[in-house]
Amino acid sequence: MTDVSYFTQEGLNKLKEELHYLKTEGRKKISAAIAEARDKGDLSENAEYDAAKEAQGLHETKIAQLGNTLASARLIDESKLDLSKILALSIVKIKNVKNGATMTYQLVAENEADMKTGKISVKSPIAQGLLGKSVGDKIEIMVPAGKMEFEVLEISR
Incomplete structure (x- = not known):
């Protein structure tokens, strides 16, 4: 299957x-x-x-x-998605708590992922850590470089 x-x-x-x-x-x-x-x-x-x-x-x-x-x-019917939580297709602005750097990503299907345009796969470690989170949440995510802490600043479509 x-x-x-x-x-x-x-x-x-x-x-x-x-x-x-x-x-x-x-x-x-x-x-x-x-x-x-x-x-x-x-x-x-x-x-x-x-x-x-x-x-x-x-x-x-x-x-x-x-x-x-x-x-x-x-x-995905974007009109039916909950904007209060991070889901597939969410555009998310996050801040690296350690260095203050902000990044904006859109969580997309694996086939659509393209880092140059800010689209990351929902199966990537960062996206997996962000799914289901809300604005203001702080999350520790294990990435290849080690554990990183992010804060969710904004969620949009």
């Missing part, structure tokens, strides 16, 4: 676009590479053909994985 993954509309659309691309353009490119390698002669000693067939297998595996992810994907 696959795990259910929760997505924003943006994340779900990205996933669908990627799957569509892989099924259309991606397959055309792989087929062209196989045909080109096949035209070069004896298939038993053709490394290009072997590489193209291997790439095709990996490509189809990725399509299957994305299909499974989409099959178990659920869209």
Whole structure:
């Protein structure tokens, strides 16, 4: 049984676009590479053909994985979420109690995580420690660098 993954509309659309691309353009490119390698002669000693067939297998595996992810994907209705507690899709402003640094993160599905844009996976240690907390709560979270203490300053959507 696959795990259910929760997505924003943006994340779900990205996933669908990627799957569509892989099924259309991606397959055309792989087929062209196989045909080109096949035209070069004896298939038993053709490394290009072997590489193209291997790439095709990996490509189809990725399509299957994305299909499974989409099959178990659920869209989160943000209008029904409780704003008083940190949940998936919450935008959270936290302060490192030790050094006073503030950070803002959005808790998203694993597939949508992107540190450059401040989106962290709900399965990450920080997100796991924040889930269910409210503004003003202080939490100790074990991260790879050791134990850190944070204070929740703000929760929004």
